[in-house]
């Protein structure tokens with residue numbers, strides 16, 4: 001299928017796609033939508049950024065819009081499950097975009113906020129419920145959701161849901177599903193545990209595999225900078241300020257780290273906001289909106305935000321800390337290079353993070369640092385010399401976007417001595 005017009009989507013959906021300026025289906029859409037429109041179950045292996053939201057949302061909207069307009073209170077006709085509130089909110093936004101002109105109501109159900117409004121929208125009757133598993137189960141147990149009339153089930157980012165420990169909740173939800181429904185199942189990876197789950201839910205699914213050979217989106221220019229902790233902030237400021245239109249997502253390993261980086265950026269005159277699991281839903285949404293509306297230039301996040309967030313034109317992703325799980329790396333850098341645009345992903349790698357870098361390179365099946373090993377400066381390195389070395393390395397990095405080989409090849413004892421010398425010379429090494 002070359003265009004959406006060749007698909008048998010109802011006219012209002014095709015019009016909404018034209019308004020959104022979608023002309024050509026992405027590969028996952030081209031392969032999935034025609035089959036899903038026939039009522040077939042789908043097992044899709046795809047990452048975010050491939051257009052998978054529309055791949056399931058369009059058939060769901062089409063199917064429901066062709067059915068009876070009436071929906072009973074608390075009895076949705078479609079359920080879309082997602083791992084995080086951010087992703088659920090985003091999916092619902094996509095439903096609004098693609099479903100303009102359709103008389104379908106949605107309810108958004110997620111934890112961390114009062115259930116009052118959610119219960120009210122379920123009671124008014126929602127054709128589609130977009131939910132995270134925990135709160136949905138909670139509301140099911142309270143009698144606010146009855147899945148016995150469900151026609152379509154969509155599971156998005158199943159691997160992430162299992163990583164987050166949602167399997168028991170999911171199993172309880174699945175036990176309430178009627179036979180004969182259509183199921184659309186999407187996951188970025190398909191280990192045996194997930195295949196098993198898919199086998200128990202899907203009937204004769206069409207399998208679509210969009211994951212490229214290397215799981216990274218090819219449009220993203222991936223760079224590694226060998227930089228120690230004390231130098232990371234300066235490097236980050238340099239990246240943010242290297243272009244006036246730079247919009248940067250920064251990933252840290254800890255929530256404290258995210259707060260601290262955002263605060264330090266602000267102190268350096270760069271507008272920044274932090275988003276992580278300890279923030280209230282309201283604060284998270286506020287930070288996201290500020291970033292989306294260009295009120296802040298940098299969004300600092302922990303991995304809770306690394307999936308699902310779809311903010312256009314993120315020019316750079318910076319891995320301030322390397323993730324210990326290589327899959328996280330792929331999801332983080334997928335925040336840039338969205339929808340056909342180019343993106344740059346810069347990973348800061350300190351001496352202590354070499355192992356993580358190697359694990360990521362093994363996972364990707366290629367070297368990110370060009371196989372480069374930072375040169376070992378001589379043991380006599382003085383603080384001054386260390387500084388000169390860094391400056392030279394910085395210059396090289398900017399030319400070829402690779403590592404800035406500094407002090408990590410010191411053995412630990414020499415490194416300590418070097419740190420001490422730098423401290424004497426007034427440098428922070430923390």
Ligand code: AMP
Pocket residue numbers: 021022023024025026029047048049050051052053054310312338339
């Ligand atoms: P997703 O993988 O669903 O998160 O989508 C990634 C981005 O691609 C989103 O910004 C979508 O709005 C955009 N997108 C999805 N499908 C298309 C399409 N066929 N044409 C243009 N943009 C698209």
